[in-house]
Amino acid sequence: MTTLNISLSSFQYWDSFFNFLRKMPNLRHLKVEFCSIYSYVNGQRWEQIILNYLPKLERLQFKMLVSLNNDLEEEEEExxxxxxxxxxxxxFWLVEHHWFVQCDWNLHRECAILYTLPYAFDSFRFYSPIQSKSTSPYDNDLRSYDNVHSLIYKPRLFNMSSSYHIQFFNIQHLSIEFPINAHFLSIIPRFDHLISLDALSNNYDEHCQHQLQDLLDRAPRLSSIRLGWKTLTSSLVQLFASRNWSVYQLELLCYGRSLNRQQCIMISNIIPSIHCKVLNLMIANRTCILEFINTMNHLRALNIRCQNDESSRSAQSTQDELCTWLQQQISSTFSTTKITRRDTIVRMWIH
Incomplete structure (x- = not known):
C-alpha cells in the first residue's frame, strides 16, 4: 500500500493506528484526521514515526484537535x-520536507485545530473571531483552502477589528448564523459554486434579512435552502418570490414552533414561482398538508412534522392515524402517492 486516507473517531484507536503504520514501509501518501482531543500527536512524535517506519513518505496531510488551557490570559494562550x-x-519539517502546519484557535473554545498546509479536507468549521499562527513563511497563501467545499460559519462577536488570511473560493455547502460580521465577504469572496445553504438566526431583525438577501443575490446556483428563522414574516418569504430561480429543496423552520395556517398560505403562494420540488416543514394543522399538495404542481416530495400528530407520541400505537388519514384524503386525486413515516416525520412522494 502506498496511499492511506483514514479518520480516527476515538483516541482508543491511537495505538492500533501507529502500530499499523509500522508495517507500511512503502507508504508515500498519508492523510489522517484525528477527531478526538486526546489523539494529538506533536511534531517530534511524528518525526520519529516517519524516520523509523515510513522512509518513503512524500506527502503528509493531517488535522488534529489540541486541548487548550482556557484559564490563561490572551498573551499566555498565544x-x-x-x-x-x-x-x-x-x-525535518521545514527544510527536508517543506511540510508546514497551522494552528487556529478561539478564545471562547477549549481546543484548537492543528493541520497541515494546504488544508486537505472537504469541510471546515469557522468560529469567529479566529486567531491563526503557522510555520509557513507564506502568510498570504490564500489558495490553501481550495479543497474546502463545506463550511460552517459561526460569528461569536459582531464587532471585530481583526482580519483574516483565510479565504474560501470553492464553497458548495454553507451553514451560517446571522447576523454576520463585516469580514464575512472577505472570507468567502464569491458564492458562484454554492448549491446548498443552511441559514440560521434566533435574533431576527431587518438587518439579518438584508444580509440574507445579499447572500441570496450572490449565489446563482443555489438549489437547496434550509432557513431556520425566529419569525417567518411575509417580507422574509417574499425574498424567494422576487427571484427568477429554481430551488429544488426548501426547508423552513421557526425555531421549534409550528407554522400556522396563515404562514402556510404565504409559503404555498411563493413555492410555485421557485419551482420547488422538495418541501420540508413543521406545521400546526394537518389540513395545511392538503392545501400544499393541491396548489403546488411542481411538488414531488413533502416531508412534514405535524403538531397534532398523535401517532408520533404514542409508542403503543400499532396504527398510524395521520398517515391513514392522509391516504384517505388524497387517494382520489393522487393515486400513486406514497406515504411513509420516519420517527416524527411523515414523508410523501407525489406523482
Missing part, C-alpha cells in the same frame, strides 16, 4: 500555541 508549533519547526 505562548501555548507557539510551544505547539515549535515542535513542527525542526529541519
Amino acid at each position: 505562548q501555548q500555541i507557539d510551544r505547539i508549533l515549535d515542535k513542527f519547526r525542526s529541519r
